[in-house]
Amino acid sequence: MKNRIRVLRAEKGWSQAELAERVRVSRNSINAIENGRFDPSLPLAFRIADNFGLSVEEVFDKTDVKPAAS
Amino acid sequence: MTKRVVGKFGRLALLLLPVVFVVAGLLVAMPWVKQQNPAVAKFVGEVGVIFVACYGIFVVLRQQRRMDEVHLASQGFANSYGWLWGGVATIFLLLVPPVMNWLVDLVNATVKARGAGAPDTTNHLAVQLAFFYGISLVMLMQGLGVCVASVVWWRRMGGLGEKS
Numbered sequence: 001m002k003n004r005i006r007v008l009r010a011e012k013g014w015s016q017a018e019l020a021e022r023v024r025v026s027r028n029s030i031n032a033i034e035n036g037r038f039d040p041s042l043p044l045a046f047r048i049a050d051n052f053g054l055s056v057e058e059v060f061d062k063t064d065v066k067p068a069a070s
Numbered sequence: 071m072t073k074r075v076v077g078k079f080g081r082l083a084l085l086l087l088p089v090v091f092v093v094a095g096l097l098v099a100m101p102w103v104k105q106q107n108p109a110v111a112k113f114v115g116e117v118g119v120i121f122v123a124c125y126g127i128f129v130v131l132r133q134q135r136r137m138d139e140v141h142l143a144s145q146g147f148a149n150s151y152g153w154l155w156g157g158v159a160t161i162f163l164l165l166v167p168p169v170m171n172w173l174v175d176l177v178n179a180t181v182k183a184r185g186a187g188a189p190d191t192t193n194h195l196a197v198q199l200a201f202f203y204g205i206s207l208v209m210l211m212q213g214l215g216v217c218v219a220s221v222v223w224w225r226r227m228g229g230l231g232e233k234s
Contacts, residue, residue: 015232016232024138025138025139025140026138026140026141027232028140028224028227028229029138029139029140029141031227031228031229031232032140032227032228033140035227035228037226037227037228038140038143038227040139041139044138044139
C-alpha cells in the first residue's frame with residue numbers, strides 16, 4: 001500500500017528511528033511500511049497518522065487496495 | 071544508540087545466563103554423577119534437559135512479547151518456510167554418500183570410543199546415537215533454514231532502513 005510517510009517524515013525532520021520510537025515499532029518495520037512492502041494493522045496505521053496529526057486516509061493511499069471479491 | 075545495542079545484547083545475555091550455569095554445572099558435576107547410581111545419573115541428566123527445554127520456551131515467549139507486527143510476520147514467514155527448507159535440505163544432504171558415510175562413521179567412532187560393542191554391529195547405544203545425530207542434523211538444518219528465510223523476508227521488506 002502506497003503512503004506518504006517518507007514525505008511527512010521529511011517535513012517534520014524525523015528519521016525513521018525517531019518515528020519508530022514514537023509509534024513503538026522497530027526502525028526496519030517503519031522502513032518496510034514506508035516502502036509499501038508491508039501493510040500495517042489498523043491500530044499501527046492510526047498511531048502513525050496520529051503522530052503526523054493527520055487522518056489515516058491522508059497518510060495511506062487506498063487506490064491500490066484490491067476490492068473484496070463479490 | 072550504542073548504549074541501546076549493548077543494553078539489548080546485555081539483556082539477552084542475562085536471559086541466557088541460567089542455561090549457561092545449568093549446563094556448566096552439569097559438565098562440572100559429570101565426574102561425580104558418573105560415580106552415582108545409574109538411576110540418579112539418568113535423573114540428573116533428565117532434569118537438566120527438561121530445565122533447558124522449558125527455559126528455552128520461556129525465553130522465546132518473552133522475546134516474542136517485545137516484537138512488533140512486522141517482526142511477528144517475519145517470524146511467521148521464517149518458521150513456515152525455514153522448517154520446510156531445512157527438512158528438505160536434510161533429506162538432500164543425506165542422499166549425498168559422503169555425508170551419510172560421515173554420519174555412520176561418527177556413530178561408529180563414538181560407540182567404539184565408549185567401548186560399547188564392535189563398530190560393525192548394531193547395538194542400543196549405536197541406535198541412540200544415530201537418532202541423536204540425525205535429529206541434531208535436522209535441527210541444525212532447520213535452524214539454518216529459518217535464518218535464510220528471515221534474511222529473504224527482510225530483503226523483500228526493503229532491507230533494514232536508513233542508518234540512524
